[in-house]
Amino acid sequence: MKKHLLSAADLSRDDAELILRTAEELRSLADRPIKKLPALRGRTVVNLFFEDSTRTRISFEAAAKRLSADVINFSAKGSSLSKGESLKDTALTLEAMGCDAVVIRHGASGAPHRLANSGWVRASVVNAGDGTHEHPTQGLLDAFTLYRHLGKRHAGAWQDGALEGRRIAIVGDVLHSRVARSNALLLHTLGAEVTLVAPPTLLPVGVETWPVETSYDLDGVLPKADAVMMLRVQRERMSGGFFPTAREYSRRYGLDGRRMATLQDHTIVMHPGPMVRGMEITADVADSDRSVIVEQVTNGVAVRMAVLYLLLGGSEPAVSTGDAGSIEPFETTEVAR
Ligand code: NCD
Numbered sequence: 001m002k003k004h005l006l007s008a009a010d011l012s013r014d015d016a017e018l019i020l021r022t023a024e025e026l027r028s029l030a031d032r033p034i035k036k037l038p039a040l041r042g043r044t045v046v047n048l049f050f051e052d053s054t055r056t057r058i059s060f061e062a063a064a065k066r067l068s069a070d071v072i073n074f075s076a077k078g079s080s081l082s083k084g085e086s087l088k089d090t091a092l093t094l095e096a097m098g099c100d101a102v103v104i105r106h107g108a109s110g111a112p113h114r115l116a117n118s119g120w121v122r123a124s125v126v127n128a129g130d131g132t133h134e135h136p137t138q139g140l141l142d143a144f145t146l147y148r149h150l151g152k153r154h155a156g157a158w159q160d161g162a163l164e165g166r167r168i169a170i171v172g173d174v175l176h177s178r179v180a181r182s183n184a185l186l187l188h189t190l191g192a193e194v195t196l197v198a199p200p201t202l203l204p205v206g207v208e209t210w211p212v213e214t215s216y217d218l219d220g221v222l223p224k225a226d227a228v229m230m231l232r233v234q235r236e237r238m239s240g241g242f243f244p245t246a247r248e249y250s251r252r253y254g255l256d257g258r259r260m261a262t263l264q265d266h267t268i269v270m271h272p273g274p275m276v277r278g279m280e281i282t283a284d285v286a287d288s289d290r291s292v293i294v295e296q297v298t299n300g301v302a303v304r305m306a307v308l309y310l311l312l313g314g315s316e317p318a319v320s321t322g323d324a325g326s327i328e329p330f331e332t333t334e335v336a337r
Contacts, residue, residue, distance in 0.1 A: 001310050004116040004125040008136045008185035016189055017160050020144050022306035023299070029066065030298060039309055040069035043100040048090070049075045049128070050106045055273050055297055056128050056138070060103045063304035069312075072099070087111060091120035099123050100312055109133035124311040132176045132237060137307055138272055139182030141300040142229065143190055145292055148299070149268050150226055164191035169221050171197040172231030172253060172280050175204050176238070179272045180231060184212050197221050199253065201242045218253055223262050229270040230255050230281045246279060256282040260290065268292050 002010050029035050045064040049057050064071045094102060101124045104112045109131030116125040129135040151162030168187055174180045174196050187194050188211035195213045196203065207214055215221050222228065233249065243249045255269065269290045277283045286293060
């Protein structure tokens, strides 16, 4: 593993599978009454959020706390950032206080790279979404969710290569979606076949260099897909008109009950959130048995725990398997104190 996680392209297949296996060990914690491990005790994780977020911010916070790290949450609103302080001065402040990992979300594509490569901080930098560029931990939690549903298990564990040849459709506003970009790269690394489905106006320039197929025909793609990932139309990043009307968009590219009926029995429906019900996905689809949207959120915590644990130097299994050298969970009494 590299020191920072800035892009899904930073991950080799071995790195990605190590994170997913570690997340699988850690996920079992979510079912325990005491959801805490001492693995990052004494370490400090800063959540630096310059853009709005619900899921990602609280997911990183929960992940760091479940590993016993100290967590500092820093959002643009209510800080000196709203007084015009620069990323550099914010970074120098964090460095002066001492932190081991900085989780950053920023409206500018490339901001996490700037932070990681500037020498302003010594910490590991994790990209939690930069502009329309990348969101690698979302890609990882989506891959993790796909492994859990589509992966073949052998003796209770996944077989590596579980996504080999699986067909994943990513549908909607690909142009503005850092989720789509990170997923396309990562799922390709893991051997899946990705098809991006969008109107021509919502596909990025240069998409032909991505390791994916593209299509404008959702009805043609759905029956072949093993998973369908719907994307929100990101109106806050749109200046012009990218499609005639919301109704027209939903008619061509929305997932409704009629379209869902054309999916194979095992096919799952995903969405990174936040959803606009009635736009890219109807409520009956979002709430159906095929939908794994809530599970994606649960999986996000386990995956982010794995990322923080591995970036901050964990080389042993995160959860005790009874082997010598692995980290024991807290004794109940110790947590209660
Ligand atoms: C996405 C994001 O912020 O990139 N959401 C998320 O992190 N779960 C997608 C979106 O905003 O539509």
